[in-house]
Amino acid sequence: QVQLQESGPGLVKPSETLSLTCTVSGGPIRSYSWAWIRQPPGKGLECIGYIDYSGSTNYNPSLKSRVTILKDTSKNQFSLRLSSVTAADTAVYYCARRYNREFDFWGQGTLVTVSS
């Protein structure tokens, strides 16, 4: 059974960079695509982007200029960096496996608050 766990700071200052890591267990990450999805408090889900098995990335056009997703197959981890954050980036951030075109395994989510 694939399991995912997000980790990283729960508080980030405005204009700084949000950095999160997702650790995957139960299978190697090299064979699938892996995604980041976020959910502002009380609101809906938003795809941030994903990295595929070859290392190619696809980002939400509205976030593309600020997002970087990388993977480290030796650690079975992938990561998210979101630069120049504002209060609008406050959300629960989920990592998930993107199997074909759907998200079949999810992490529990981690709340990141942007505040000074």
Next chain:
Amino acid sequence: QSALTQPASVSGSPGQSITISCTGTSSDIGGFYYVSWYQQHSGKAPKLMIFEVNKRPSGVSDRFSGSKSGTTASLIISGLQAEDEADYYCSSYTSDTTDVFGTGTKVTVL
């Protein structure tokens, strides 16, 4: 990239059937057979319920089914149960090779 449109809320009595619609465009739902549905209970991570329009992952009840016509997809929950009370989100692959979620629907079991 605009969110897919879902009704804010749908309700039904136990045992009834309900349908949740998800409306997009020819660049997402209308152009691909990659529509998925997720159930999210309060404070929990979403759970995949339907993929590729009408396929169920192992372990998901056959009370859940999906369909698509043109630019609108639908999730049908039959034999509504108290445990089905949750938020539901649709998602579609898009022509710019990303994915977009719906606005979400709160299902209430009366």
